[in-house]
Amino acid sequence: MPGRKIEFKTLTQAHVDAICERHELLWSGRSGGARASLAYCVLENLDLSNRDLSDADFSGAVLRGANLSGTTLNSAIFFAADLRRANLEGACLRRADLRGAIMRGANLTGADLTEADMREGAIAQIDKEKGLSVLSHKAQENDAGTANFTGANLSRSKMAGITAQKADFTDAMLLGTRLIRANLRGSSFQGANLEGADLSGADLTDTDFSYSVLVGAKMLMAKKDRMNTDGALTDTPVGIDAKDLENPVADQIAAHVLWCDTDGREGKPSLFDGTDLRGLHSLAGKTLTAFHARGATLYGLDLEGAQLQGARLEKADLRMVSLRGADLRGADLTGANLSNADLRDCQLGPLLLEGDRVLPASLAGTRCRYTDLRGADLRQVKATGADFSYARLDGADVRRALFTGTCFTGVSVEERFLELVASIDGAVDLNAA
Numbered sequence: 001m002p003g004r005k006i007e008f009k010t011l012t013q014a015h016v017d018a019i020c021e022r023h024e025l026l027w028s029g030r031s032g033g034a035r036a037s038l039a040y041c042v043l044e045n046l047d048l049s050n051r052d053l054s055d056a057d058f059s060g061a062v063l064r065g066a067n068l069s070g071t072t073l074n075s076a077i078f079f080a081a082d083l084r085r086a087n088l089e090g091a092c093l094r095r096a097d098l099r100g101a102i103m104r105g106a107n108l109t110g111a112d113l114t115e116a117d118m119r120e121g122a123i124a125q126i127d128k129e130k131g132l133s134v135l136s137h138k139a140q141e142n143d144a145g146t147a148n149f150t151g152a153n154l155s156r157s158k159m160a161g162i163t164a165q166k167a168d169f170t171d172a173m174l175l176g177t178r179l180i181r182a183n184l185r186g187s188s189f190q191g192a193n194l195e196g197a198d199l200s201g202a203d204l205t206d207t208d209f210s211y212s213v214l215v216g217a218k219m220l221m222a223k224k225d226r227m228n229t230d231g232a233l234t235d236t237p238v239g240i241d242a243k244d245l246e247n248p249v250a251d252q253i254a255a256h257v258l259w260c261d262t263d264g265r266e267g268k269p270s271l272f273d274g275t276d277l278r279g280l281h282s283l284a285g286k287t288l289t290a291f292h293a294r295g296a297t298l299y300g301l302d303l304e305g306a307q308l309q310g311a312r313l314e315k316a317d318l319r320m321v322s323l324r325g326a327d328l329r330g331a332d333l334t335g336a337n338l339s340n341a342d343l344r345d346c347q348l349g350p351l352l353l354e355g356d357r358v359l360p361a362s363l364a365g366t367r368c369r370y371t372d373l374r375g376a377d378l379r380q381v382k383a384t385g386a387d388f389s390y391a392r393l394d395g396a397d398v399r400r401a402l403f404t405g406t407c408f409t410g411v412s413v414e415e416r417f418l419e420l421v422a423s424i425d426g427a428v429d430l431n432a433a
Contacts, residue, residue, distance in 0.1 A: 008062065010042040013361050027052055039077075049087075069107075069119040103144040108152045110390065110410070116157040118144070136147075150369060151390055171339070171369055191339065191369070195321070196298075213299070233317070239274040249280060253288070260287040260307070272296050284322075286292065304342075308358065309351055330359035339369040349379040349397075380422075393417070405425055 002317075013174040019036050026033025036056035043063050050070040059079045069089040072098055080100040089109045098118045144164040155175040159182055166186040174189075176196040184199075186206045193213040200220040204227045211231040242249050249272075258267030272293040291311040300320045304349075312333040318333070322342045330351025346363040363383040370389050375395045382402050390410040400418050405426040418424065 008042050013046050016046050024052055064303055103147045106147045109150045111152045113157050120161045120163055122214050127281045162201045237276040239276055242275055242279055257287055260289045265328055309422045328361055330361055332362045333366055334362045335365045337367045338371050339367050341375045342373050343376050346373040348381050349377040
């Protein structure tokens with residue numbers, strides 16, 4: 001069947017608004033709805049923010065400088081679309097088709113691209129002289145050079161062959177992401193999580209992986225010239241290998257639980273300072289009052305519902321841990337890394353001691369970037385100098401809490417937050433709160 005030459009159609013803001021409204025009618029099951037088909041449309045600098053455009057078709061569309069912030073675009077098609085300098089901050093692009101899309105200079109801060117397809121791709125059209133001719137926007141591979149993926153969730157996305165030179169993946173989640181043969185020269189992955197990612201054959205020249213998570217990451221045949229991995233967490237044990245302890249970890253945990261259950265009459269408290277405890281996997285529901293693991297590595301550990309009153313966890317690596325519903329009253333987490341940890345409904349209030357003494361919990365100097373603290377008890381907590389960038393604090397009890405000198409960039413809090421805390425002097429980005 002003969003094809004027709006692709007022609008682009010320029011739309012106004014009014015046209016786009018009408019198309020989006022019909023699409024939302026379709027999704028809500030109301031009459032008059034129609035799927036948004038914006039293939040080969042020029043939407044440069046138009047506003048499509050905070051819409052629900054799931055399953056919409058943007059194949060080959062020109063969206064340079066368009067505002068798609070906060071928009072839901074699950075399973076949307078952006079095949080060979082031009083998204084240069086587009087604003088996709090906080091957008092949801094789960095399972096979206098971004099093959100061959102150009103995202104140079106795009107802002108994808110905090111976007112969710114879970115299972116998105118970002119491999120190479122190009123559209124062919126009929127050409128009288130050349131037969132099939134490739135439709136091109138000066139580049140046909142997925143070009144994400146200088147794009148901002150800060151804090152984006154790219155887990156299990158397909159990014160084989162992507163060009164992302166000098167792109168910013170700081171704090172991004174790339175669990176199980178396929179980056180085979182990707183051009184990542186000069187890109188920053190500081191603090192990013194690449195657990196299980198496949199970077200085989202990728203160009204990682206001058207790439208910064210400092211303080212990232214590279215557990216299970218594959219880099220077979222990758223170019224690693226001047227690659228920076230300072231402070232990165234790999235499969236190599238950090239500090240003391242739990243296998244080298246005189247008493248097996250399991251035995252020490254059992255003795256600690258017995259010590260707690262018998263009020264100190266039997267068993268004895270454990271001591272895991274500076275130990276790599278990743279092999280434990282789960283301590284969920286365990287009674288481990290006064291647990292000592294200062295400077296220990298507990299990355300990804302399941303501690304949901306654990307009893308950790310008065311625990312000593314200063315400078316511990318608690319990234320990706322689940323502490324949901326755990327009791328950490330009076331615990332000391334000074335300088336700990338809790339980025340991307342789940343602390344929903346966690347108790348971090350004061351611990352009542354004999355003689356009516358009160359021991360507040362400490363989050364002073366902690367790194368709580370993208371940490372979920374919804375519904376947590378943070379009464380009287382000492383969180384001075386902490387970094388809560390993009391954390392969830394809505395629903396948390398912050399009465400008389402100390403947040404002096406704390407960073408609140410992009411944080412989510414309750415309206416009465418500033419009225420309830422004891423001190424917030426010198427805090428950064430309070431406007432975000």
